[in-house]
Amino acid sequence: MTGFLIFGHLMYSWLFRRTPHKEAILVESRIKPQRLIDSLATLGRIGETPQGMMRLAFSPADLAGRKYVTDLMKSGGMTIRIDSAGNLIGLKTGDNPALPSIAIGSHTDTVPNGGKYDGSLGVLAAIECINTMKDLSITTRHNLEIIDFTNEEGTGYGRWLYGSRAMTGLLEDGDLSAIDENGIPIGSRLQDVGGDVRRIHESERQPNDFAAYLELHIEQGPVLHSSGIPIGKVTGITGRIALEITIRGFANHAGTTPMSGRRDALLSAAKIIQAVNTIATDEEICRVGTVGIARISPGADNVIPGRATLSVEFRDENIKPMLDAEIRITQLCQQEARMSKVEITISRIGITKPSPMDSNIQKIIDEAAHNQQLETRSLPSGAGHDAQSMSTLTPSGMIFVPSIDGISHSPNEYSSPESCAIGANVLLSTLLTIDRQF
Numbered sequence: 461m462t463g464f465l466i467f468g469h470l471m472y473s474w475l476f477r478r479t480p481h482k483e484a485i486l487v488e489s490r491i492k493p494q495r496l497i498d499s500l501a502t503l504g505r506i507g508e509t510p511q512g513m514m515r516l517a518f519s520p521a522d523l524a525g526r527k528y529v530t531d532l533m534k535s536g537g538m539t540i541r542i543d544s545a546g547n548l549i550g551l552k553t554g555d556n557p558a559l560p561s562i563a564i565g566s567h568t569d570t571v572p573n574g575g576k577y578d579g580s581l582g583v584l585a586a587i588e589c590i591n592t593m594k595d596l597s598i599t600t601r602h603n604l605e606i607i608d609f610t611n612e613e614g615t616g617y618g619r620w621l622y623g624s625r626a627m628t629g630l631l632e633d634g635d636l637s638a639i640d641e642n643g644i645p646i647g648s649r650l651q652d653v654g655g656d657v658r659r660i661h662e663s664e665r666q667p668n669d670f671a672a673y674l675e676l677h678i679e680q681g682p683v684l685h686s687s688g689i690p691i692g693k694v695t696g697i698t699g700r701i702a703l704e705i706t707i708r709g710f711a712n713h714a715g716t717t718p719m720s721g722r723r724d725a726l727l728s729a730a731k732i733i734q735a736v737n738t739i740a741t742d743e744e745i746c747r748v749g750t751v752g753i754a755r756i757s758p759g760a761d762n763v764i765p766g767r768a769t770l771s772v773e774f775r776d777e778n779i780k781p782m783l784d785a786e787i788r789i790t791q792l793c794q795q796e797a798r799m800s801k802v803e804i805t806i807s808r809i810g811i812t813k814p815s816p817m818d819s820n821i822q823k824i825i826d827e828a829a830h831n832q833q834l835e836t837r838s839l840p841s842g843a844g845h846d847a848q849s850m851s852t853l854t855p856s857g858m859i860f861v862p863s864i865d866g867i868s869h870s871p872n873e874y875s876s877p878e879s880c881a882i883g884a885n886v887l888l889s890t891l892l893t894i895d896r897q898f
């Protein structure tokens with residue numbers, strides 16, 4: 461058996477050395493799982509605390525993480541640059557530098573008490589792809605740009621997807637002048653990672669700079685883990701509409717005011733909270749609806765609440781269901797205001813449009829997985845990603861791998877070494893196919 465295997469291997473190498481059949485070599489290309497797992501473990505020790513990962517954007521741990529990524533990129537033969545938004549970019553020149561780049565990226569900042577895989581897997585797997593290509597002497601036609609985006613999580617300033625929004629021209633005025641709770645302007649923190657807020661527009665790229673963008677990420681939800689499917693091809697990143705609903709009733713003595721005459725703002729708020737849930741469940745108007753914050757005033761145990769403020773958000777893969785949910789909650793609030801004699805105001809805090817992923821790239825991901833005998837499942841991303849910014853500029857695709865028990869943004873976030881390696885192999889194969897076809 462062994463002899464046959466050695467013979468087979470020799471025949472195989474001979475065949476491909478004599479007739480370099482590119483298709484076959486590309487299908488056979490596999491990353492080195494241990495090298496990827498080692499780099500995940502090393503990055504996972506930078507900013508690690510007993511309460512989870514604390515590699516918050518712009519923190520000393522974030523800088524140390526980026527330094528580690530820089531060193532990995534350098535040893536992979538990439539040329540490093542940091543753009544004016546602080547994005548860390550490793551360039552691997554292609555055979556035809558006149559072609560637009562294929563970008564592969566994610567982020568290495570974490571939420572407070574976060575996990576070791578969110579973002580990190582995407583960046584480190586992209587570097588592993590470059591290392592594998594180096595091992596196998598595979599070159600690409602296109603330039604490859606590996607991007608570790610600045611401040612994806614938006615910790616501190618509430619300004620998330622910072623680097624990718626800068627790169628795609630999606631920054632808003634407040635993004636440049638934001639000040640954190642310690643009074644430090646974002647411009648000064650940006651300088652710490654090599655950016656420059658005064659020249660931030662220089663980080664903007666144009667559609668013809670890129671042929672495609674790819675991102676490997678943990679699912680951060682339960683679908684793949686519970687179904688036992690190793691690869692998710694993301695159909696789109698859900699949009700989000702955020703509302704603030706304020707209910708004004710009348711604060712009064714909790715002992716002397718009869719039940720019939722009360723204008724209890726919290727009681728109306730409770731009905732609205734239930735309605736938000738019903739809109740996304742029984743009524744199936746949009747995918748998810750959540751009330752994350754409820755503030756009650758005056759907030760004393762012997763006073764009927766006179767005022768309640770709720771944060772409400774609806775998310776969906778398409779914009780119409782989000783807008784329909786907003787219309788529905790507005791109708792229900794008007795009804796409640798009439799019935800309970802309270803005043804209700806609704807203000808829209810913001811809207812992020814859904815970002816569809818490129819259908820052609822979804823097909824390529826599917827083929828890449830099937831060539832490796834891996835089952836795939838189409839699913840939307842409920843969380844936001846740098847890919848949503850990049851998709852406004854260039855055809856974009858996302859590959860998901862299972863998150864154990866669907867847990868993320870937690871120290872318990874975990875994806876198995878096998879899942880990470882499988883995801884990286886599908887990323888590599890997708891990348892090489894795009895390089896040939898685009």
Ligand SMILES: [Zn+2]
Pocket residue numbers: 567578579612677845
């Ligand atoms: Zn992420």
